[in-house]
Amino acid sequence: MGFAFKTSEKSSFCQKKVTAFFKKGFSHTHSIAMVTSIWIPAAVLLVFAVFAEINNAAFLKVVNISCKDNQPKSQTTAVNVTRIVGGTWAKRGAYPYQAAIFVKNEFSCGGTLLDSGLHVLTAAHCLLPLKREAGLLTVYFRTTVLKPLDANHIERKVTKFVIHPDYNGTSFENDLGVITLSEPVMEIRPARLEAVVSANKSYVGKEATVIGWGRTRQVLHPAVSSGAASNNLRQVNVTILDTNDCSILYYNNYVLTDGKRICASTFFGKSICQGDSGGPLLIDGVQVGINSAAAGCADPRFPALFIRVGPYVDWIKTMMIGSPSNSFLPAGEVVLDLDRK
Template sequence: MFRPVIFFALLACGLASKKSVFFNKFNPKIIGGSAASIEEFPYMVSLQLDFLGIIRLHMCGGSIISQNWVVTAAHCTEDESPSSLVVRAGSAREASGGQVRSVSQIIEHPNFDQGIPLDNDIALIRVSQPFVYGTTVHPVVLPAANAAVASGTYGVITGWGATSQGGSGSATLLQVSVPLMTNNQCTQYYAGNRISNGMICAGYQAGGKDSCQGDSGGPLAVEGVLVGIVSWGAGCAQPNAPGVYARVAFYRQWISSNTGI
């Protein structure tokens, strides 16, 4: 669940993680996006709170990186136990279909900082039973360590997050394309908030298209390569407020040392 202390602290500075607040978990969607099929994005998963196997509520997104591992944002798993979570893969609907797996292990980055802004916002989830690969379930490609992506390159965000800031939306998977920018460019929009080497920014100066609450932990991919993990931003789809993502290439060695991938 979204922790109130973090929530109000981030609001005080006009920033917020893009993890779903509790009341939005019932109606999660991306802003300015279009419908996406799971066959287009077979690595996409929904990370869900599990209440005795009776009720499951979408909380965050994630990406399959192997038959046993998913990568997501650390602020999604923070203070959650493996037994409180399940992962749904292979379905464009967050509430039904696909393959549901319980969670056996959570590994958060040891230097995850829940402050303002979030830093080292990455976590690994081991599922209790391997995913069965097929047309709707398949791992995303991971980038080489410290691989660079040119500013202006377009990446695709997928998720079930809110369709407007504080709003609700469809329970089916959406996608939206956004241009990447350099960290120096991003710093101009977030003066006073450190954009670290472990972050990458993407968005339109005019706003209108973005990830939002409920999209946290989900992928920002460039031609099928996982470039970023939805992390935080100043509201959702606001002008001069790009989304900020954990830069996967920066954490490539950490991923490998913990998963062997």
């Protein structure tokens, strides 16, 4: 068990609270290994990670306890829309299909250009608040910077958008939507989507990439701004996790094992946070997921949740019926070779 104390109070008081929590919460665990380290900057928050083997299964649990109160703070698993935390700047031209979706001239969400050249795939919760007012949206391509946009950027207005009919705003199930642009974007390469036939294959343990504009750091106190927003497109590598383990981390509050979600995380302070949903989760350059939601901000307790693309390819195609084909990629699906290392 690793402890990181962020407090100006006496460490002995914190240690007593941790000991009490440990006895109460882990009295029935199979085995637990402990390593202790203490560091004390000026803040009133204790964050510690518990790596435990429970019922012979590897399990990660992270708990926040404040040393300010006599009782631990109650925990929540409120799910937020997401932004990149940490990571590195994306190179110009590396992700030409990445879309920047603006609402009333302010950046709102990410998305990806589909092979029709006329449609953008994004998250449903990015579109739901607009109440069908497509005229509020503007979509930009071929830019890695938001303000000012790259000189050679492409701008498109939006004529309509469609939200998946089974979208659930509480559980974030079926969190995807398709935007129809005012005219096709034929100058750039669209995203390659995971094929339907790949939808039953497992990505667990594979490295993936998330891209988006957003906060570059997390903060630990809710009263403080949740980090500076990035003006540059960023990328971060994450690891795909087993959805059964992910469900446990979310206390089984969300349906994650139906094959329509992907869980991903990194335990090194680089992941996703509030604000930049709708962008892609990529494996070997193929979009396998849509950035949907996460609890916290680069918080290893709660991995990021992505909508898996494969199960929805047929629905996405239906939304594009009658659209011209983009000459870059007539077939927008790719079957991933999961055995390739």
